[in-house]
Each structure stands twice: as C-alpha cells, then as structure tokens.
Amino acid sequence: MSDFREDGALALEWVASYLERAGELPVLSQVEPGAIRAALPGAAPDDPEPFSAVVDDLDSILLPGITHWQSPRFFAYFATTGSEPGVLAELLVAGLNQVGILWRTSPALQELEEVTVDWLRQLVGLPAEFRGHIEDTASTGVLAAAIVARSLTPDRRVLVCSEHAHSVGEKAARLLGLELRKVPTDDVYRMRPDLMREHDACLVLATIGTTGMASLDPVPEIAERCAAAGTWLHVDAAYAGSAAILPELHGLFAGWERADSIGVNPHKWLGVPMDCSVLWTRRQEEFRAAFSLVPEFLRSPDDALNLSEVSIPLGRRFRALKLWAVLRCYGRRGLQERLREHLRLAELFESWVRAQPGWEVTAPRHFSLVCFRREGSDADNERLLGSVNDTGEVFLSHTRFADRYQLRMAIGNFRTTEEDVRLAWDLLRREAAAL
Amino acid sequence: MSDFREDGALALEWVASYLERAGELPVLSQVEPGAIRAALPGAAPDDPEPFSAVVDDLDSILLPGITHWQSPRFFAYFATTGSEPGVLAELLVAGLNQVGILWRTSPALQELEEVTVDWLRQLVGLPAEFRGHIEDTASTGVLAAAIVARSLTPDRRVLVCSEHAHSVGEKAARLLGLELRKVPTDDVYRMRPDLMREHDACLVLATIGTTGMASLDPVPEIAERCAAAGTWLHVDAAYAGSAAILPELHGLFAGWERADSIGVNPHKWLGVPMDCSVLWTRRQEEFRAAFSLVPEFLRSPDDALNLSEVSIPLGRRFRALKLWAVLRCYGRRGLQERLREHLRLAELFESWVRAQPGWEVTAPRHFSLVCFRREGSDADNERLLGSVNDTGEVFLSHTRFADRYQLRMAIGNFRTTEEDVRLAWDLLRREAAAL
Numbered sequence: 001m002s003d004f005r006e007d008g009a010l011a012l013e014w015v016a017s018y019l020e021r022a023g024e025l026p027v028l029s030q031v032e033p034g035a036i037r038a039a040l041p042g043a044a045p046d047d048p049e050p051f052s053a054v055v056d057d058l059d060s061i062l063l064p065g066i067t068h069w070q071s072p073r074f075f076a077y078f079a080t081t082g083s084e085p086g087v088l089a090e091l092l093v094a095g096l097n098q099v100g101i102l103w104r105t106s107p108a109l110q111e112l113e114e115v116t117v118d119w120l121r122q123l124v125g126l127p128a129e130f131r132g133h134i135e136d137t138a139s140t141g142v143l144a145a146a147i148v149a150r151s152l153t154p155d156r157r158v159l160v161c162s163e164h165a166h167s168v169g170e171k172a173a174r175l176l177g178l179e180l181r182k183v184p185t186d187d188v189y190r191m192r193p194d195l196m197r198e199h200d201a202c203l204v205l206a207t208i209g210t211t212g213m214a215s216l217d218p219v220p221e222i223a224e225r226c227a228a229a230g231t232w233l234h235v236d237a238a239y240a241g242s243a244a245i246l247p248e249l250h251g252l253f254a255g256w257e258r259a260d261s262i263g264v265n266p267h268k269w270l271g272v273p274m275d276c277s278v279l280w281t282r283r284q285e286e287f288r289a290a291f292s293l294v295p296e297f298l299r300s301p302d303d304a305l306n307l308s309e310v311s312i313p314l315g316r317r318f319r320a321l322k323l324w325a326v327l328r329c330y331g332r333r334g335l336q337e338r339l340r341e342h343l344r345l346a347e348l349f350e351s352w353v354r355a356q357p358g359w360e361v362t363a364p365r366h367f368s369l370v371c372f373r374r375e376g377s378d379a380d381n382e383r384l385l386g387s388v389n390d391t392g393e394v395f396l397s398h399t400r401f402a403d404r405y406q407l408r409m410a411i412g413n414f415r416t417t418e419e420d421v422r423l424a425w426d427l428l429r430r431e432a433a434a435l
Numbered sequence: 436m437s438d439f440r441e442d443g444a445l446a447l448e449w450v451a452s453y454l455e456r457a458g459e460l461p462v463l464s465q466v467e468p469g470a471i472r473a474a475l476p477g478a479a480p481d482d483p484e485p486f487s488a489v490v491d492d493l494d495s496i497l498l499p500g501i502t503h504w505q506s507p508r509f510f511a512y513f514a515t516t517g518s519e520p521g522v523l524a525e526l527l528v529a530g531l532n533q534v535g536i537l538w539r540t541s542p543a544l545q546e547l548e549e550v551t552v553d554w555l556r557q558l559v560g561l562p563a564e565f566r567g568h569i570e571d572t573a574s575t576g577v578l579a580a581a582i583v584a585r586s587l588t589p590d591r592r593v594l595v596c597s598e599h600a601h602s603v604g605e606k607a608a609r610l611l612g613l614e615l616r617k618v619p620t621d622d623v624y625r626m627r628p629d630l631m632r633e634h635d636a637c638l639v640l641a642t643i644g645t646t647g648m649a650s651l652d653p654v655p656e657i658a659e660r661c662a663a664a665g666t667w668l669h670v671d672a673a674y675a676g677s678a679a680i681l682p683e684l685h686g687l688f689a690g691w692e693r694a695d696s697i698g699v700n701p702h703k704w705l706g707v708p709m710d711c712s713v714l715w716t717r718r719q720e721e722f723r724a725a726f727s728l729v730p731e732f733l734r735s736p737d738d739a740l741n742l743s744e745v746s747i748p749l750g751r752r753f754r755a756l757k758l759w760a761v762l763r764c765y766g767r768r769g770l771q772e773r774l775r776e777h778l779r780l781a782e783l784f785e786s787w788v789r790a791q792p793g794w795e796v797t798a799p800r801h802f803s804l805v806c807f808r809r810e811g812s813d814a815d816n817e818r819l820l821g822s823v824n825d826t827g828e829v830f831l832s833h834t835r836f837a838d839r840y841q842l843r844m845a846i847g848n849f850r851t852t853e854e855d856v857r858l859a860w861d862l863l864r865r866e867a868a869a870l
Binding site: 003004005007008009011012013014015016018019028029031033034035036037040043044045046047048049050051053054055058062063064065066067069070077080081082084085086087088089090091092093094095096097098099101103104105106107108111112114115119120122123136137138139140143147150154167168170171174175176177273274275290291293304312313314315316317321324325327328329330331332333334 | 438439440442443444446447448449450451453454463464466468469470471472475478479480481482483484485486488489490493497498499500501502504505512515516517519520521522523524525526527528529530531532533534536538539540541542543546547549550554555557558571572573574575578582585589602603605606609610611612708709710725726728739747748749750751752756759760762763764765766767768769
C-alpha cells in the first residue's frame with residue numbers, strides 16, 4: 001500500500017493547494033468549447049500510467065476547463081461549498097465503497113442516513129413525523145414525489161407550479177407524461193393560490209426560495225387548499241431550506257410542515273460537496289408502496305425498511321457520511337454563523353445597489369440573493385454581465401422576470417468575505433462605466 | 436489550511452489502513468438492526484467537533500455496521516471494487532466540487548465525461564455512433580431509456596423483459612405507469628424472442644449477464660424483431676458489459692451494437708468506486724428531445740449539448756474524473772488481466788463444485804458467476820448459506836430459479852486471489868458437513 005499512501009499524499013496536497021489558490025483562478029472557465037476534448041488522447045492507454053500523470057494532466061489539461069465553484073467569488077446560480085470536512089469525508093466514502101441496497105448490504109449507511117437526515121430535520125424545525133432520505137439532486141426528488149403522488153391519484157394528470165418555479169417541475173411533468181399547469185404570480189412573484197385549480201392536480205409544487213429571485217410561495221394557503229383537494233404538496237426549498245436552521249427566519253417557512261414532501265439541498269448552502277439532496281416526507285409508507293419491489297434475489301431476513309424501497313436507484317453511495325462530518329465539524333452554531341454572514345453580505349450588497357444612481361434592486365431580497373440591474377436595455381445588461389464574467393474575477397449569472405433581463409448576486413460560499421463582495425460591486429460599476 | 440492537511444493525513448491513513456485490513460474484518464456486517472442508530476447521538480452537536488472525532492467514531496461506531504464490499508472475500512450480488520486510483524480520484528472530485536449543469540458550469544466535467552465514455556466505448560468494441568454519458572446506477576439508466584422510448588411511441592404502454600431480467604425493468608414500468616410483460620425463458624434462461632409480442636411495446640429490455648445466473652438473452656434475434664416493430668431496445672449489461680473489453684468474449688455481445696441504448700456499470704467490474712453507470716445510445720438526439728428544457732436562467736451563449744439535457748438530474752458530479760483515473764492507471768491491459776483472472780477463478784471454482792459429490796452447478800457458467808447448490812432441500816441450502824455468512828469470513832448471496840433456492844459465487848473484486856476463492860469453497864464444505 002505504499003503507493004497508495006504516496007499517491008494519496010499527492011492527491012491531498014493537490015486539493016489543499018487548490019483550495020488555497022481557488023480564489024486566484026478565473027472563476028468562470030475561459031476555454032473554448034472543444035478545447036479540453038482536443039487536448040485529451042483519443043483513446044485509453046494500453047498500459048498503466050502512474051497516478052502522478054493523472055494529477056499532472058489535471059493541472060495542465062483540465063484546470064483551464066474548470067469553473068471554480070469553490071471560489072469565494074462564485075456568485076452565480078446558487079453557490080455550493082465543498083467544505084473541508086465534507087471533502088475529506090468523500091475520501092472515506094470512496095475508501096469504504098459501500099453500496100446501500102438492502103439494510104444488510106450496509107447497515108451503517110442506512111442507519112447513518114436515517115439519523116443524519118433526522119438531525120437536519122430537527123435543525124430546520126420540522127416535526128418528527130417527517131422521515132427522510134438522501135437523493136442526488138432536487139430534480140430527482142421532485143420526480144420521485146410526483147411518481148408517488150400519481151400512484152395515489154392516477155386519474156389526475158396535472159402537475160401544478162408557479163411560473164417562477166424551478167424547471168424541475170416542468171421536467172418531472174414531461175418525464176411522467178403529465179400536463180404542466182404554470183400558475184401566475186403576484187407582484188412579488190408568489191404563486192397565486194386562487195388560480196391553482198388544484199382539484200384535478202396530482203401534485204402541487206410550491207417553492208420557498210425560487211431560483212430566479214428567491215421568492216416565497218404562500219405555503220400556508222397552498223397547503224390548506226391541497227389538503228382540502230386531496231392533492232400532494234411538495235415544497236421545493238432546495239436552496240433556501242438550509243436557512244431554516246436560523247430561528248429568526250422560521251416565519252418564512254410557515255406551513256411547510258403541512259407539506260407531504262419537502263426537498264432541501266445541503267450540497268447548496270450547508271457545506272456538503274455535490275451531491276446531497278435531502279427529501280423528507282410525512283408519508284414514507286406511500287413512497288415505499290410506490291417504489292418497493294423486493295425481488296427474491298434481494299430478499300433479506302430482516303423486516304427493516306431498505307432505502308432502495310423509497311427511491312429510484314437500487315444502490316446508493318454512502319452520502320450520509322459527508323453530511324455527518326459536516327454537521328459535526330461545524331455544529332449547529334458554526335453553520336448558523338456562516339449563513340448569517342451570507343445574509344449580512346447580501347443585505348450590504350443590496351444597500352450599495354440601492355444607493356447608487358443608475359442601478360436598481362428589482363425584486364424584494366430574500367435570503368442571500370440580490371436581483372438587480374443597471375439602467376439601459378436588456379442588451380446593455382447582458383453585455384455588462386458578459387464583460388464582468390470575462391474578467392475571470394467573479395462569476396454572476398442572470399435570470400429573466402418582469403419582462404427584463406436581470407442580474408443575480410447569489411452569496412453562499414463558505415469562503416466568501418466582505419472583500420469578495422465589494423470586489424464584485426466595484427467590478428460591476430467599473431465595467432458599466434467602460435461600456 | 437494546515438488543519439485541512441492534518442485532517443487529510445488522518446483520513447488518508449485511515450483509508451490506507453482500512454484497505455490493508457478489509458480482508459480481516461467480517462465481510463457481512465454482524466450487527467443487529469438498530470444497533471448503529473442506537474449508538475449515535477439523537478441530535479447534531481451545537482458546537483464544532485474536530486474531524487478526528489468523526490474518524491474515531493467511524494472506527495468505534497460505524498465499522499461494525501459496514502458490510503465490506505472492499506473485502507477480497509465479498510462474493511455476493513456482483514462485486515464492486517473501489518480501486519486505489521478510483522478512491523483518490525474521488526478526493527480530487529470533492530476538492531474541485533464541480534456541478535455539471537450547462538457546459539460552461541464545468542467544461543472540463545462535460546468534455547472529460549464525453550471523452551472517457553468514448554474511451555470505454557472503444558474498449559468494449561461498440562461503434563462510434565454510440566454517444567454516452569454517466570448515470571448513477573443502471574436503474575436510472577433503464578428508467579431514462581424507458582422515458583425516451585415512451586416519448587417516441589406514446590400509445591404503446593408495455594415494457595418487455597424476461598422473467599430473469601433485473602428488477603430495474605419492473606421498477607421502470609411501475610414508475611412510468613407502464614404494463615410489464617415478463618417473457619418466459621428457455622432451458623438456459625434466455626428470453627424467448629418468439630414470445631415477446633414486441634409490436635405493442637415501447638421498450639424491450641434485453642440482458643447480457645442477468646443478475647440471477649448471468650444468462651444471455653439472444654440479442655441478435657431480439658434486435659431484429661425490435662427493428663422491425665419500431666420498438667426501442669435497451670441492453671442491460673450492467674455487470675457483464677465490462678467483460679467486452681476482452682476480445683475473446685466479443686462473441687457474447689453479438690448484436691448489442693444494434694440496440695438503441697446500452698448500460699454498463701464501471702462501478703461493478705472495472706474498479707471505479709460507486710457510483711458510475713455508463714449509458715450509451717445511438718439516439719442521443721432523442722434523449723435530448725425527451726429531457727431538454729433549457730429555461731432562461733440556464734441559457735448559455737454556446738450551442739454545445741449540455742449533459743443535463745440527456746438525463747434526469749440537472750446537476751451532476753464530476754464522476755468522469757474517477758473513470759479517467761482508473762482507465763489510465765490500469766490501462767487496457769491492466770483491466771483485461773484482472774478480468775481474465777476473475778474468469779479463471781470462476782472456472783476453477785466451478786470445477787471444484789462439479790468434482791464434489793453432493794454438490795452441483797445449476798446453470799451454465801457465464802463470466803465470473805457460478806450458480807450452484809448442495810443436495811438437499813431449499814431450507815438446507817438456505818441454512819448452509821446463513822451459517823457460512825455468519826462466520827464473517829466470506830459473503831455469498833442467493834437467488835431463485837428452476838424453482839429452487841440457489842447459491843451464487845460472484846467473483847469480481849480486484850483484490851480477490853485464488854486463496855480467497857479456495858477459502859470460500861473450504862468453508863462451504865465445512866459448514867455443509869457440520870449441518
């Protein structure tokens with residue numbers, strides 16, 4: 001195993017050094033399409049190469065094609081942080097190489113997954129009747145919820161979500177052959193419950209923290225209507241749900257405890273590396289009824305629930321280990337501190353935009369996302385964003401609402417400081433002046 | 436970052452030492468259901484704990500609940516090896532923490548994924564018209580193929596597979612609301628093409644290397660019929676497909692190049708840690724038409740295919756990096772050597788069973804799986820398997836065919852030696868004599 005230790009030291013040093021310099025690299029990759037492919041051999045080698053050759057090529061070939069999600073100046077989409085304990089936990093996960101299929105194929109995987117998602121349930125303040133498991137992404141979680149919902153009300157062929165819901169709703173509907181009903185929103189981008197027509201829907205997808213502008217659907221009223229209509233309610237809080245660990249924000253999550261299922265992604269805002277999306281449900285038995293097959297070759301003597309019985313894949317990685325490491329190494333207070341700092345930075349950025357003539361904040365700020373634009377046309381704003389991102393110093397992305405091209409400043413990386421946020425603002429103004 | 440380096444050294448040493456002693460630990464976890472859960476705190480800590488505490492608890496709490504898929508004497512289901520370069524690549528993957536959504540969110544992820552699955556395509560001898568991507572598991576791959584197939588022939592509501600197909604077929608049918616047609620097999624467990632009634636099916640699932648006994652459906656005739664009926668053919672070669680890297684076995688894969696889509700799991704027999712399941716298709720444009728949404732907030736200036744447009748999750752991990760590391764660090768010859776050794780060991784084990792009075796090989800051996808049983812009742816064989824697995828020295832699983840309980844010896848871990856196989860055989864005979 002001496003080679004493993006040597007190669008491992010090389011890999012570890014590479015990651016340590018990468019995390020130190022991630023902030024100095026161009027945030028958005030600047031390569032041309034096809035450039036990485038062209039630099040790689042056309043076929044696998046016939047004979048073994050040393051691991052060090054892989055690490056060398058990671059630097060020389062792949063690195064220019066990396067968009068640095070680990071950079072403190074990654075402000076696009078929603079940030080994700082591979083925190084240090086999370087990264088190292090992935091090494092342990094790979095070393096153990098567990099395959100969770102039945103309970104007995106890895107009792108530790110199954111029980112730690114149940115325990116850690118329950119820890120997180122307590123942190124976000126959901127009642128104990130919610131049982132959880134880990135999916136790869138929120139897309140899969142919404143699809144799974146829709147599958148369960150449709151199995152319960154097979155005659156209802158409609159999936160309802162707001163016009164500002166994440167595309168996961170549309171994708172789930174498309175994949176399952178359901179009709180998608182996009183409900184209009186009010187003046188602050190909240191779904192209009194009075195326009196849902198939920199009685200013929202198998203599933204209503206409500207969002208706390210939409211992708212575009214982090215708006216919040218009125219979940220209490222939606223839940224009330226869904227309960228009356230016998231319609232499954234899934235709350236997508238993939239990004240914002242992590243903020244429920246802050247008691248001062250609990251009001252924003254009112255009513256979600258009445259949902260049938262809820263998705264929150266610790267791989268977005270809680271420092272867990274990709275991928276780790278938690279799905280809780282008050283109706284795990286219905287999940288099991290929809291997904292379980294348990295054929296002969298998989299039958300085991302015990303009667304415990306096997307996590308493969310509540311999700312699409314048969315085998316699962318030991319994702320719980322990284323969630324466990326992160327929850328422990330930060331602790332509740334450590335995570336709360338980081339999220340509060342992100343909220344403070346977003347508020348600060350918002351105040352700068354508001355104070356600057358020629359710029360405007362274009363949607364109510366929720367959580368750590370600020371939507372804004374500069375005076376001028378959509379094309380002007382698009383050009384501005386392009387030139388800002390081309391500097392490589394920051395990476396912001398855009399969205400579209402109110403019939404306008406909108407800029408988004410999404411704060412959420414654990415390594416982001418006030419200085420990084422200020423640099424982004426300075427750069428935006430500088431490039432705007434230069435255009 | 437000194438803590439990261441220190442903690443990393445701890446994690447690395449833990450994995451190195453674990454891989455050295457994995458063979459000495461009880462292969463099948465011997466804990467009682469609930470024991471791991473009971474040993475864990477009921478809630479996340481309020482304050483940060485050191486990473487070393489996580490590693491300590493990994494040893495003291497979790498390890499007894501681990502079923503050692505990394506053990507050289509893991510002979511259950513189908514083996515999976517987290518090879519050394521694969522394990523270390525996962526550390527790099529987590530450090531980079533890429534999220535592949537659009538090409539520009541990680542050009543290196545997208546292009547390396549395209550390149551490495553193409554390397555593997557060449558190694559298994561599929562034509563260049565096959566384009567591939569990586570799914571988490573074969574279950575998801577079959578579901579994805581069924582979604583595409585159904586989008587093309589929405590009036591056909593039947594999924595066809597053999598009675599010995601993996602449960603993924605049944606699961607995909609159930610999740611999509613399709614009827615499942617299980618086709619009888621012949622005397623060596625091959626699907627009977629003449630009984631498929633493929634004209635009203637949207638998808639036929641043929642298997643090369645079934646889960647039960649590694650039987651091979653007659654793919655050339657199935658492909659002919661599917662082509663004539665306009666029915667999508669998916670070939671599930673999750674386990675056995677890796678063996679197509681051996682030229683001497685190419686004949687077993689005859690006709691699979693006529694499939695519309697094919698699944699092969701490098702996380703089973705090619706040394707890549709969970710999870711890495713490759714899906715190739717000759718019809719990537721139909722995948723894109725079925726899955727792509729590309730909403731405004733995700734639009735990017737380039738026109739390249741984004742891998743999120745051909746699969747269920749929106750964001751993907753940088754799985755290609757581990758496939759790349761493994762293909763390079765073993766090379767074609769290194770992987771071929773390991774697979775040939777597994778085939779030799781399976782043949783050897785088969786010869787021992789055949790030569791031993793009171794034991795029989797119960798299905799034609801294909802690849803590295805031997806199905807066998809001892810004279811006596813199903814209950815006798817079940818008891819035998821239980822007592823063998825209870826020793827902790829090996830782990831075998833069972834299946835059911837020919838109306839009998841069957842034992843399975845599945846060889847596929849890179850660390851397995853002839854000595855390990857002999858130990859299993861000695862133990863089987865010893866426990867049988869003791870019963």
